[in-house]
Amino acid sequence: MTRDKAKRRSGSSKRVTGVLDIGTSKIACLIAQVEPNGVRVLGTGHQRAEGVKGGVIIDLDKAEQSARAAIAQAERMAGVELSEVHVAISCGRLKSHNFSAKADIENGLVAEADLDRLLKAGQAFVERGGRSLVHMNEVALRIDGAPGSRDPRGMAAHRLELDLHAVTADEAPLRNLLMAVGRCYLEVASHVPAPFASALAVTSEDERRLGVTAVDIGAGTTSIAMFAEDRFVHACSALLGGTQITFDIARALHAPLAEAERIKALYGTVISAPSDEHDVFSYPAAGDEEGVMHHMTKAELAEIVRPRVLAIVDHIRQRLEESEMTAYAGRCLVLTGGTSQLTGLADFVAAELGRPVRVAGPQAISGLPPALSSSAFSTAVGLLLAETHGAADRRIYKGREPEAGSYFKRVGSWLREGF
Structure with missing residues (x-):
């Protein structure tokens, strides 16, 4: 179904857009209507992620089924049928590159072709060793050595320089993710680094x-x-997260994973209070007879949770120390994501890193259900903001379609028109 048909079914000539976040624990799809004063969410869908580990597709069939279910749920609620989506990218060992691209202006006036040459040179520079470009944005622009305007086209110049920030990913995991989207008969309108999207939301x-x-x-x-001076300047990711805390609890308590996840959500903490020594909870152990319960205090649970959280914070510290952009990004640190809801995490991170820390969920968007307003959905909400407020981040590269994308689009169109 074409975008025009989607507009008609929604009863409005306003633009409708869809976003898809394929995460480790869940797959979320949001459909929104872009209005003059912002966006209004029309439909939402989220399903437990299958076939995904650490943001990487490990089983295409299972990942496709989960994604299809989330997309269908959002489409039914919105009353539209998507033909394309904007996709969050967290796989492929995301890495930032900050560099400059320069070009001589032959006819004395900056033209679109001059900018294209700079962007192609930048793409060739970062796409080496099996890496693929995910995102590229302007950091600074100079015309003949002096700071230039936001849009240099048509301006007189002998030399144009762009300071660029690019995010790349390993090619194979990225292609597998885009292939999973293509198998849902959707085009990839753009791909957005997941850390960039969640940061925009919070x-x-x-x-x-x-x-x-x-x-x-x-x-x-x-x-x-x-971010520094309203420019996106650094991104990175690592295979560390709340699932590892859940596994630690399950091993220590010999409890089923689902029970360990429940215990983490209800009683997990990294900073113990005196009352935690007497605050007891019950849980079943794996393999025990039904009705047999075990007991533990919140203080004992904190001793299980804290080492893994400390490992995550140590990783954050190391990445901050290694990045040349830390000096420009200020001292404020904002935590989000599902694991950020762990009791006491903000105070623990602040004490370990020696900087102000706050936990934040995504900003309010019209039509967004309360259940999706938590930190766990920051990336999905941020995708909408990245797509609808793209000018704010000065993006100049939004990703390419996978090679098989046109094929899946043709197949999807044939199925929809035929049935």
Whole structure:
């Protein structure tokens, strides 16, 4: 179904857009209507992720089924049928590159072709050793050595320089993710680094202008995004997250994984209070007869949770120390993601890193259900903001379609028109 048909079914000529976040624990799809004063969510869908580990597709069939279910749920609620989606990318060992591209202006006036040459040179520079470009944005622009305007086209110049920030990923995991989307008969309109999307959802424009670091601690990955002077300047991710805390609890208590996840959500903490020594909870152990319960205090649970959280915080510290952009991104650190809801995490991270820390969920969007307003859905909400407020981040590269994308689009169109 074409985008025009989607518009008609929604009863409006306004643009309708869809976003898809394929995470380790869940797959979320949002459909929104872009209005002059913002966006209004029309439909939402989320399913437990199958065939995904650490944001990486490990089983295409299972991942496709989960994604299809989430997309169908959102489409039914919105009353539209998507033909394309904007996709969050967290797989492939995301890595940032900050560099400059320069070009001589032959006819003395900056033209679109001059910008294209710079972008192609930048893409060739970062796409080496099996890496693929995910995102590229302007950091600074100079015309003949002097700071230039936001749009240099048509301006007189002998030399144009762009300071660029690019995010790349390993090619194979990226292609597998885009293939899973293609198998849902959807085109990939753009792909967006997941840390960038979640940061947009939980930080303000003023924070990004002054400098801020957003850390998304999800189920399978921990990602970092830095902003300085309202420019996206750094991103990275690692296979660390809340799932490992759940496994630690399950092993220590010999409890089923589902029970360990419940215990983490209800009683997990990293900073114990005196009352936690007497606050007891019950749980069944794996293999025990039905009705047999075991007991533990919240203080004892904290001793299980804390080492893994400390490992995650140590990783964050190491990445901040290694990044050359940390000095420009200010001291403020914003935590988001499902694992950020762990009791006492903000105070623990602040004490370990020696900087102000706050936990934040995504900013309010019209039509977004309360159940999807938690930190666990920051990336999905941020995808909408990245797509609808793209000018704010000065993106100049939004991703390419996978090679098989046109094929899947043709097949999808044939099926929809025929049935």
